[in-house]
Structure formats: structure tokens, C-alpha cells
Amino acid sequence: MSAVLLRELAGALAAGGVRVIDISQTLSSRFPQIVLPPEFDQCAPFRMEVISHYDERGPGWYWNNLTFGEHTGTHFDAPVHWVTGRDLPNNTTDTIRPASFVGPACVIDCVAEAARDADFLLTAEHLRVWEEQHSRIPRGAWVLMRTDWSKRTDPVAYRNFDETGQHTPGPDISAVRFLVQERDVLGFGTETIGTDAGQAAHFRPPYPCHSVMHGAGRYGLQCLANLDLLPATGAVLIAAPLKILRGSGSPARVLALAAGMEK
Amino acid sequence: MKCLSHRLEWREVKGGGELIADTVLHHSNELYYRQRVPLRLGTVRLEAGPTLLVHVHDDCAPAPSRVRVRAHLDRSGHAVLMALPHEDTPNMADDLLLREMTSDPKFRNVLITDGKSAASQALTRAMLEAGADIIWLGVAEPWKQAPGVDALAELSQVSIVPLDVTDAKSVEELAGTIGGKVDILINTAELHRTKGIADQGTETARAEMDVNYLGLLRLAQAFGPAMRARAAEGAVPATAWVNLLSIHALAAWPSHGTFSASKAAAFALSQNLRAEMRHAGIRVINVFPGPIDDEWNQLVPPPRLAPAALAKAVITALRNGIEDVYPGDVAQDIHARWRESAKALERELWDQ
Numbered sequence: 001m002s003a004v005l006l007r008e009l010a011g012a013l014a015a016g017g018v019r020v021i022d023i024s025q026t027l028s029s030r031f032p033q034i035v036l037p038p039e040f041d042q043c044a045p046f047r048m049e050v051i052s053h054y055d056e057r058g059p060g061w062y063w064n065n066l067t068f069g070e071h072t073g074t075h076f077d078a079p080v081h082w083v084t085g086r087d088l089p090n091n092t093t094d095t096i097r098p099a100s101f102v103g104p105a106c107v108i109d110c111v112a113e114a115a116r117d118a119d120f121l122l123t124a125e126h127l128r129v130w131e132e133q134h135s136r137i138p139r140g141a142w143v144l145m146r147t148d149w150s151k152r153t154d155p156v157a158y159r160n161f162d163e164t165g166q167h168t169p170g171p172d173i174s175a176v177r178f179l180v181q182e183r184d185v186l187g188f189g190t191e192t193i194g195t196d197a198g199q200a201a202h203f204r205p206p207y208p209c210h211s212v213m214h215g216a217g218r219y220g221l222q223c224l225a226n227l228d229l230l231p232a233t234g235a236v237l238i239a240a241p242l243k244i245l246r247g248s249g250s251p252a253r254v255l256a257l258a259a260g261m262e263k
Numbered sequence: 264m265k266c267l268s269h270r271l272e273w274r275e276v277k278g279g280g281e282l283i284a285d286t287v288l289h290h291s292n293e294l295y296y297r298q299r300v301p302l303r304l305g306t307v308r309l310e311a312g313p314t315l316l317v318h319v320h321d322d323c324a325p326a327p328s329r330v331r332v333r334a335h336l337d338r339s340g341h342a343v344l345m346a347l348p349h350e351d352t353p354n355m356a357d358d359l360l361l362r363e364m365t366s367d368p369k370f371r372n373v374l375i376t377d378g379k380s381a382a383s384q385a386l387t388r389a390m391l392e393a394g395a396d397i398i399w400l401g402v403a404e405p406w407k408q409a410p411g412v413d414a415l416a417e418l419s420q421v422s423i424v425p426l427d428v429t430d431a432k433s434v435e436e437l438a439g440t441i442g443g444k445v446d447i448l449i450n451t452a453e454l455h456r457t458k459g460i461a462d463q464g465t466e467t468a469r470a471e472m473d474v475n476y477l478g479l480l481r482l483a484q485a486f487g488p489a490m491r492a493r494a495a496e497g498a499v500p501a502t503a504w505v506n507l508l509s510i511h512a513l514a515a516w517p518s519h520g521t522f523s524a525s526k527a528a529a530f531a532l533s534q535n536l537r538a539e540m541r542h543a544g545i546r547v548i549n550v551f552p553g554p555i556d557d558e559w560n561q562l563v564p565p566p567r568l569a570p571a572a573l574a575k576a577v578i579t580a581l582r583n584g585i586e587d588v589y590p591g592d593v594a595q596d597i598h599a600r601w602r603e604s605a606k607a608l609e610r611e612l613w614d615q
Contacts, residue, residue: 032406035404041464047430048431155405159406
């Protein structure tokens with residue numbers, strides 16, 4: 001059965017019946033990285049320095065040295081990232097079961113709400129309404145919050161800082177508890193620079209998504225793009241971090257498989 | 264002197280004296296002077312005694328007349344003496360030879376690399392007052408709030424440009440846009456955290472090195488060649504490169520250990536930069552302030568250096584052709600102690 005399935009999948013990929021959609025941002029120094037208050041140590045931004053470019057530094061080849069923090073660009077958060085997940089088994093990028101890197105995706109459309117209110121919070125109630133319209137969120141699914149935030153190509157608008165801090169949408173504690181405790185999801189993904197809302201430092205508890213998801217051994221994806229190209233249900237995500245020893249996360253090329261011909 | 268003893272001591276004297284003869288040089292066999300003839304030269308008898316051969320400012324009355332002699336570094340970095348009129352004359356600074364030996368900001372295009380810092384904003388205002396033509400203010404990470412930048416951006420001579428000295432591509436792109444027009448580059452980009460070396464980790468130290476040391480290197484590679492090439496261009500050539508260092512580049516400050524180490528690295532690099540820029544005639548000016556009155560020095564006891572005082576010291580250095588500047592009481596004090604005994608100063612700074 002499985003062999004047939006894979007053969008059919010390969011055929012569908014070749015014929016275009018299954019699309020491969022890149023839902024990652026391009027890694028570059030222009031894409032903003034997370035900024036903590038200045039008294040904390042910072043995530044190194046993505047930087048690229050040329051080793052050689054077919055020149056006296058290496059006449060026949062072009063390559064670069066990269067520096068960046070684990071949580072740069074489109075990236076995967078492992079449970080060990082948060083203090084609540086520090087003592088769980090298989091909580092790092094090198095020890096997570098590979099099967100966890102592939103799973104179905106439910107895309108929650110919050111575009112209108114986020115356009116109206118940059119501080120929009122997704123609640124358990126929104127998720128129940130979504131389930132009525134679509135289907136029950138399956139066990140082991142990625143739940144992706146689509147806000148079209150990735151379409152903000154100006155870094156200032158993307159970060160959306162004012163004097164009270166950052167203003168970006170995210171889930172509230174009820175949504176996170178519902179997904180973990182009642183739906184047993186694989187993880188939560190966003191288009192913004194964190195899985196939590198911009199103001200989540202002031203929530204009770206602070207950073208509910210990081211705190212509860214990672215505390216329960218679940219994962220996070222952030223800085224996703226192109227979620228508007230995914231169906232609400234039925235897509236399959238491939239989201240694997242680099243296999244870093246004791247890594248807390250890593251930039252990732254996140255791909256989605258979805259039914260239908262390439263547009 | 265008169266007894267022919269060689270036991271001479273350095274002593275500062277006033278430059279007052281009398282121009283006893285002057286002439287105009289129309290020809291020289293030396294390449295350096297060929298470019299500069301006609302050149303007014305003269306002999307001055309100083310009130311302090313000796314008689315000197317000097318450059319003569321065009322506004323000096325013909326000999327015999329009263330003059331002031333001042334020491335300068337010429338374009339090639341050599342010490343020369345110049346006679347100025349006894350009293351200031353209008354537009355005295357516009358004299359061609361004097362302008363060549365100094366780096367007056369008047370009519371100059373200036374790049375200030377970090378527009379967000381208080382020092383840079385004070386420098387911008389001081390440069391405008393000093394008659395600078397265009398000021399480019401570099402701004403990194405525009406998504407972070409930067410008080411004061413918006414107000415400066417409204418001034419017609421000020422242009423905000425994207426510049427992140429930790430990003431080679433950003434530095435190269437800006438050099439590609441304005442590199443051929445910058446007459447004075449002022450590198451104020453600085454990362455300052457208060458870490459001793461016993462604190463955990465190397466990330467802060469690395470970030471400080473990336474801005475304070477490698478940032479200067481990236482700027483030197485991207486902007487240095489074009490500035491050197493333009494050092495002899497027309498009436499307003501490229502003229503100076505200013506580095507904002509720290510007095511603790513000379514002597515470490517243990518409670519700001521990683522910061523002072525990064526500034527020491529930048530100081531060493533700036534000396535190499537000076538050696539390379541000297542051949543073209545670009546002056547490298549190093550500024551060694553004590554703690555500046557900004558948010559990262561809140562816990563440092565006063566006196567702290569006001570950004571406006573720092574800016575004034577930079578303008579004075581540019582106008583007078585000074586290479587090393589120690590603005591403010593703390594810098595003056597530490598510099599004096601360092602000259603007296605670097606070893607004693609090291610021990611005195613142990614508990615600071």
C-alpha cells in the first residue's frame with residue numbers, strides 16, 4: 001500500500017497533480033531578525049561574507065561564509081528553546097524524531113482580522129469556528145496562522161515597532177491550550193517574527209505559545225511566507241531544521257505539498 | 264643654544280615673531296612642490312629666539328611684518344611651519360595652502376556612519392554650522408526606533424542613507440552610491456556594552472568587535488580607495504577620515520573590558536589606515552573620548568563628555584589639522600597619565 005502511495009505521489013509530483021510550494025523567506029541581511037531588549041544578549045543577524053568569487057581568493061569557485069543565530073529567517077523552534085521544555089526527552093534539533101518534520105497543515109485565515117488590528121489575538125473560539133467551517137484539526141497537525149504579514153516587504157512595517165513595542169498578531173493562551181491539550185497538534189506556525197504576538201511579553205502568562213507549546217514538547221515555525229497559496233486543509237508540510245547538536249532551532253527551507261496544478 | 268650644548272629640552276613657545284624676508288617660489292625639482300607652486304616662503308625671527316624658514320600665508324603683510332607661526336602636518340604627513348597674519352583676517356581659512364594642510368568642513372561632503380547615536384547627531388549639527396555642504400547619515404536596522412533621526416532628516420542638507428557596518432554588502436552598496444563624493448568620513452558606529460571578561464559568553468564581545476573593529480575594516484576597504492583617489496581633486500578634494508575611538512583604547516577599563524578591547528583593536532587598525540591613507544594625503548584623525556554622556560554610560564560617575572563638546576573637538580581638529588584628539592577632562596587626564604607611565608595607569612584602572 002505504502003509503496004503504491006509513494007509511487008503515485010512521485011507520479012503526481014512529476015505530472016503537476018501535487019504542487020510543491022516554498023513557504024520560506026529568503027535568507028539575507030535585509031530580512032530583520034528578532035530584537036530583545038538591549039540588556040539581553042542578541043541573536044546574531046544573518047551575514048554573508050565572500051570567501052572567493054572566481055578571483056585571487058579562489059580562481060575557480062564562488063562561496064561564502066555565513067553567520068547567523070539559530071532563530072534567523074524562516075526557522076524551526078525546538079522544545080529546548082524555552083525553559084519550560086528544557087528537560088523533555090528528544091527536545092533538540094538533533095534528537096527530534098524525523099517523522100515530526102513531516103505533517104499535515106491546517107491554515108487558519110486571519111488576514112482580515114490582522115489587517116484591522118495588528119495586535120489581533122487568535123482564540124480557542126476562532127479555532128472552533130474554523131473547525132465548524134472546515135474539519136476537526138487532526139492530531140499531529142501543524143496549525144498555521146495566516147495573516148499575510150509576509151507580504152509586508154518593508155522591514156519597518158514587518159517589525160511594526162512603536163514606542164510601546166512591537167505590534168504583530170499571534171495566538172492567546174486559550175488557543176494554545178486548546179491546540180495542545182484538546183487537539184494534540186505538532187506545532188504552531190506564523191508569518192511574523194515570533195510564534196507569539198508582538199506584545200506577548202506583557203501577557204499572563206508571558207509568551208503563551210513558546211511557554212505552553214515547548215513545555216508540551218511541540219514545535220514552532222515562524223517567518224513563514226506564501227501561506228495564501230495553501231488550502232485551508234489538505235496540505236502536507238516538510239519542515240526540517242539543520243541537524244545541530246543540542247540546537248534550539250535552525251533556519252529551515254519549509255515546503256508544502258498541496259493538491260492541484262501549478263499556477 | 265648659545266653654548267652649543269646638545270642637552271635641549273622640549274618647551275612650548277608662543278609662535279609670535281617677525282617676518283624678516285619673504286619670496287615666492289615658482290619652480291621646484293621636487294614632485295610634491297611642483298604641484299604646489301607658486302609657493303610663498305619666508306624667514307621669521309621668533310620672539311623666543313630662533314629664526315625659521317616657513318610657509319607664508321597669503322594674508323601676511325610683506326616683510327617686515329608681525330606674524331604668528333604655527334606647526335602643521337602637510338598633506339604628506341610631515342611637520343611644517345606656517346606663518347599666519349598677526350591677527351585673524353576674514354576668510355583666512357580659505358587660503359589654499361592652509362586649506363590643504365587642514366580639513367576644514369566648509370564646502371565639504373560628510374558621511375557620518377551611525378546617525379542614531381547622540382554623538383553623531385551633535386556632529387551633524389556642528390558640521391552644518393561649520394559650513395558642510397552635504398551630510399549623509401547612515402542608519403542601520405531602520406525598524407528600531409531611533410530618537411532624533413527624524414528631526415535631522417528634515418534638514419535639507421542631511422540625507423539619511425542605509426548603512427550597517429556589520430554587513431559587507433550594505434557598506435559596499437553605500438560606497439557604490441556615494442563613495443566618490445565623500446570628502447570627510449566620520450566613523451561613529453559603536454557598540455558598547457558593560458561586560459567584564461569574567462561575564463559569561465563571547466556573543467557580546469563578538470558583536471562589539473564586529474561593529475567597532477571589523478566595521479572600521481569594512482568601511483576602510485569600501486570607502487578608502489575612492490577617497491585616496493580623490494585626495495588631489497580640484498578645489499574641494501577628499502581630505503579626512505575620523506574615527507571615534509575611546510581613551511580606553513590606550514588603557515583597558517576592566518568593568519567595560521570587552522568594549523575597551525574592541526576599541527584597542529580599532530586603534531591598532533586606524534594606525535594602519537593612517538599609514539595607507541598618508542601617501543594620498545588623506546588625514547586620519549583619531550578621537551579618544553572618555554565616557555560619553557549616553558545611555559550606556561549611565562552608571563559611570565561624572566564627569567561625562569557631552570556629545571556637543573565631542574563634536575566641537577572634532578571640528579577643531581579638522582580645522583587645525585590635528586591627528587589625535589583627547590576631548591574632555593577624563594580623556595585629558597588619562598592621556599596625561601598614560602604618557603607619564605602606561606604601566607602605572609594600568610594598575611590605577613584595575614578597580615574601575
